[in-house]
Amino acid sequence: xxxxxxxxxxxxxxxxxxxxxxxxxxxxxxxxxxxxxxxxxxxxxxxxxxxxxxxxxxxxxxxxxxxxxxxxxxxxxxxxxxxxxxxxxxxxxxxxxxxxxxxxxxxxxxxxxxxxxxxxxxxxxxxxxxxxxxxxxxxxxxxxxxxxxxxxxxxxxxxxxxxxxxxxxxxxxxxxxxxxxxxxxxxxxxxxxxxxxxxxxxxxxxxxxxxxxxxxxxxxxxxxxxxxxxxxxxxxxxxxxxxxxxxxxxxxxxxxxxxxxxxxxxxxxxxxxxxxxxxxxxxxxxxxxxxxxxxxxxxxxxxxxxxxxxxxxxxxxxxxxxxxxxxxxxxxxxxxxxxxxxxxxxxxxxxxxxxxxxxxxxxxxxxxxxxxxxxxxx
Numbered sequence: 001x002x003x004x005x006x007x008x009x010x011x012x013x014x015x016x017x018x019x020x021x022x023x024x025x026x027x028x029x030x031x032x033x034x035x036x037x038x039x040x041x042x043x044x045x046x047x048x049x050x051x052x053x054x055x056x057x058x059x060x061x062x063x064x065x066x067x068x069x070x071x072x073x074x075x076x077x078x079x080x081x082x083x084x085x086x087x088x089x090x091x092x093x094x095x096x097x098x099x100x101x102x103x104x105x106x107x108x109x110x111x112x113x114x115x116x117x118x119x120x121x122x123x124x125x126x127x128x129x130x131x132x133x134x135x136x137x138x139x140x141x142x143x144x145x146x147x148x149x150x151x152x153x154x155x156x157x158x159x160x161x162x163x164x165x166x167x168x169x170x171x172x173x174x175x176x177x178x179x180x181x182x183x184x185x186x187x188x189x190x191x192x193x194x195x196x197x198x199x200x201x202x203x204x205x206x207x208x209x210x211x212x213x214x215x216x217x218x219x220x221x222x223x224x225x226x227x228x229x230x231x232x233x234x235x236x237x238x239x240x241x242x243x244x245x246x247x248x249x250x251x252x253x254x255x256x257x258x259x260x261x262x263x264x265x266x267x268x269x270x271x272x273x274x275x276x277x278x279x280x281x282x283x284x285x286x287x288x289x290x291x292x293x294x295x296x297x298x299x300x301x302x303x304x305x306x307x308x309x310x311x312x313x314x315x316x317x318x319x320x321x322x323x324x325x326x327x328x329x330x331x332x333x334x335x336x337x338x339x340x341x342x343x344x345x346x347x348x349x350x351x352x353x354x355x356x357x358x359x360x361x362x363x364x365x366x367x368x369x370x371x372x373x374x375x376x377x378x
Contacts (some may be wrong), residue, residue, distance in 0.1 A: 073351055074191065078198035080355060081235050085110070085199070085241025086206055103203050111196065117271055123263040225258050228369055232362040239358045242325040247277040249321060250313070254291065257309050263295050280324065280341040280353050284314055336360055 092102035251274025258266035276287035286311035296303030344356025
């Protein structure tokens with residue numbers, strides 16, 4: 001009897017060992033890199049070491065973010081432009097074009113706009129610089145022929161000292177400045193090309209990026225998060241389209257007025273107004289000041305006429321054009337718009353001011369659709 005009991009006990013131990021080995025094998029199959037071991041001892045030294053490493057890691061990450069801030073801004077602006085141009089791509093898709101063809105058409109339009117802007121701005125600036133350089137010898141001859149200057153030169157040797165200053169100090173400084181300006185221009189061209197390439201990539205893979213980011217959301221909240229995300233993206237697209245439309249209106253009306261008033265380089269100045277009008281709050285004023293200053297150099301009455309035109313037009317834009325264009329794009333009160341633009345400009349300059357209003361609209365949407373209903377149920 002005892003032998004039977006011992007036999008049954010041995011069989012049970014064997015079955016347990018076999019099931020344990022099978023469980024270990026199945027667990028090992030689920031863990032291809034082996035089973036995890038016991039956790040390390042949680043002593044005070046280890047706790048302090050881990051805490052110190054965490055602080056150092058946070059400092060290193062912050063330093064990397066600061067050092068790569070320009071690249072981060074470039075990527076954010078490229079994504080912002082891609083989201084803003086996506087409604088135009090989808091509008092072409094609704095007309096029967098494939099997405100790749102629609103993206104090609106929109107991207108070609110953006111490149112053509114950049115090229116036309118450069119062709120309208122660079123020739124007048126180059127011509128003015130060439131005219132100034134050609135007129136410098138005449139200015140020097142007129143100064144040297146002036147009787148008062150000749151008397152001062154005879155008493156204090158002004159012209160030799162001026163020539164020595166030009167050759168020893170001003171010449172090298174001017175050469176250095178020209179070299180620095182050339183590097184700035186090259187850096188601007190490289191940044192623009194990089195921005196266009198990134199925008200093209202983001203525009204082509206926008207749906208893939210959205211689908212991938214939605215996978216990071218819990219499945220129970222994925223549908224609602226996707227709907228809110230689409231609303232935010234459509235708001236950003238509407239804001240970009242509306243802002244561009246307002247700038248085009250400002251540029252066209254400015255070009256018509258400057259052409260009628262006979263201001264030189266009317267097209268280039270109108271493009272400057274259209275470009276600066278993209279900047280919230282202060283952009284229209286900056287463009288108006290620049291154009292009025294150029295017109296004043298040509299003629300005082302023309303400059304005053306430009307000042308009056310911009311005063312009248314800005315009132316029309318602020319109270320008539322802007323509300324009608326933006327009422328379906330961004331649902332943000334005027335006070336929040338001003339505050340957001342001020343904070344964005346203080347944090348990231350012009351780029352921050354451009355991004356602040358759609359970001360404020362997105363935050364307002366999240367508060368309205370998520371925070372307020374949650375508080376109401378609490």
